[in-house]
Amino acid sequence: MTIDLTDPPPRSGPRPRTTGLEIPHDQLDQFSPSHIRAALVARAQSLTGVFTGPSQVSEPASLALRLHEPAGPWAAFLHPSPDEFGHIHRSGFLHLTVPEPLIEPLERAGWIEPHPISRRPQWPDTIVMLYAPRDETELAVAVAVLHASWRQATTASTEASTETE
Template sequence: MEIDLATPPRRSGPRPTTTGREIPHDQLDGFSPAEIRAALVEYAQALPNVFTGPSQVSEPSSLALRLRDPRGPWEAFLHPSRDEFGHIHRSGFLHLTLPRAVIPPLTEAGWIEPHPISRRPEWPDTIVMLYAPRDESELDLVIAALHASWQQAADLTPPPHEIGSET
């Protein structure tokens, strides 16, 4: 299924409850079922040049998504790491960087919220919490967003009119 992140579907139901704090910035309800999280992790681990392990910037139980050959711009990474572009938490939500063009539509449609740390000037304003997918259709959108994050970090970002469209 092709997902256009510039015009995403509205996420059903209310936004999940989050801590709203810099640390920890956690999602508190609306978690992923185990099989949905497992499918998300499987997709992430299959991305070219991605390796996984404990996060360098989050709790050790979150699964870092790191690039062997990071080429993207400064705003494509979760600092102070130079190669971690996102991580998946045990309950299925992600912290990751996204191309700026897709942040407003994904926020409006109820899929993401800015990470509070991104208000600081020394952190990219591209860091977001992507809410945990609760079913297969939500997983499709989350995978499209993860793909856009990976493209940005690998410096494979397509032109703005193609961002978020998986082909």
């Protein structure tokens, strides 16, 4: 299945409730079933150069997605970590960096919202919440966004980071 993240399919139903502009930035409903979250984690762990463990920038229970050899630009990482490009929370939602050209289409289609910390000038505006996938169709979109984030963090060129799955 090919997903064009510059024109993604709309996410079904209303957006999940979140804490909005508050930190910690949490999703409050519409969580991933355990098998969907497990599939998302497995896909993340299969990405070349990725290792996982407790997050360096979020609650320790969230699973950090870190790189052995980060090569992407400053905006590809969750600071102050030099190698964490995202993390998966226990309920299935992710905080991760998304290539700039994909943010508006993904937000318009109902898949993401900006992280409130990205409003601060010392943080990249590429940090978003990707809502927890609820089924296999949503998992495919989440994996495509995850791949775009990973490409951005592993590639010095921003062109490679906007390819679609």
